[in-house]
């Protein structure tokens with residue numbers, strides 16, 4: 001039986017039954033009694049229909065599946081079907097609500113901003129990242145026109161021109177954003193914002209590094225090429241001059257070598273693929289060797305003293321030697337003749353400390369925050385004169401970072417500087433002498 005038949009066949013059968021009953025009354029008690037019985041049956045069934053219509057009306061006012069009325073005859077089927085429709089609807093609604101919650105959760109975790117708008121750019125929904133990128137607030141701005149909320153002229157032009165296949169690059173609240181507008185469905189648009197600030201910064205750093213490194217290498221190379229040209233053009237040059245040129249070329253070659261060594265060290269330190277390999281670093285022999293090298297670099301021009309009082313340490317010997325050597329050689333290189341340098345290794349309040357104090361030229365406080373940047377120098381000519389690569393403190397910073405340590409610099413122009421490397425206490429190895 002098809003679904004329509006379940007309604008009309010029983011209804012027709014019931015009508016025929018009542019008609020038959022009225023006929024039977026007319027047969028036994030006469031036509032008037034039969035008509036009266038038919039009228040009574042008609043009124044009774046009509047009343048019943050009105051009663052169920054009334055109950056249906058009541059239910060439709062507040063259509064909850066639990067309040068579904070029972071029925072009689074065809075109404076049983078109608079109520080059963082309405083009940084099923086209602087239950088299906090409730091299930092769909094709860095599935096939709098669940099899906100919507102999951103969709104919003106996923107959108108909220110996206111690293112990019114997402115704004116959903118209608119066809120005339122009225123804000124319907126946006127995720128927290130887009131609130132941060134564009135300064136929106138879903139609670140406050142829902143239903144408002146996005147072009148009234150983001151008033152940057154480039155953004156307005158982008159919307160007006162409608163060339164949405166191209167992204168818009170824009171700076172908003174100090175962030176470099178890439179914005180895409182994507183029309184979807186018929187009457188909706190989605191705005192995706194991506195924060196490019198960090199990538200741009202890294203890109204600029206990389207470009208600066210290449211430019212700086214090329215510049216640093218070009219200077220010694222120009223000197224070497226100059227002497228080579230002289231040697232080619234003037235083969236009759238006397239031996240002493242020629243020797244002098246060779247010495248100067250060797251110096252520049254050494255400078256290039258130092259620069260490349262430092263660049264490679266820095267690249268290795270910065271690379272995430274080279275994890276810190278730790279061992280017990282024997283501090284005293286390492287510092288004694290560094291002291292000898294410092295004395296050699298100073299050639300007796302400074303008074304250099306050292307105290308080693310702290311424990312050995314867990315760390316990487318090569319990296320720590322490189323960091324400490326850089327700090328000590330800086331002290332020698334930036335301290336005029338007759339000055340003093342004090343190197344100490346102590347067990348500080350919060351862990352081991354390596355301190356280099358000098359009575360050198362000092363550093364103006366304005367330079368301190370940038371001192372560990374690659375190729376940053378306070379005085380370029382002095383750095384070059386003293387064979388500096390401009391990478392020493394960048395190396396120190398990275399080594400310390402890899403050991404969980406920090407660098408503390410205090411300095412006064414004309415009086416001297418103090419560089420302090422503060423290591424975490426857990427790296428100290430007290431049991432090993």
Ligand code: ADP
Nearest residue numbers: 330331334377378379383388389390391392393
């Ligand atoms: P450089 O090879 O030029 O010495 P560094 O990275 O080691 O490069 O140091 C960066 C800059 O910090 C130096 O050019 C110098 O201007 C300054 N500097 C470092 N150490 C000292 C110090 N002990 N006294 C004065 N200035 C210093």
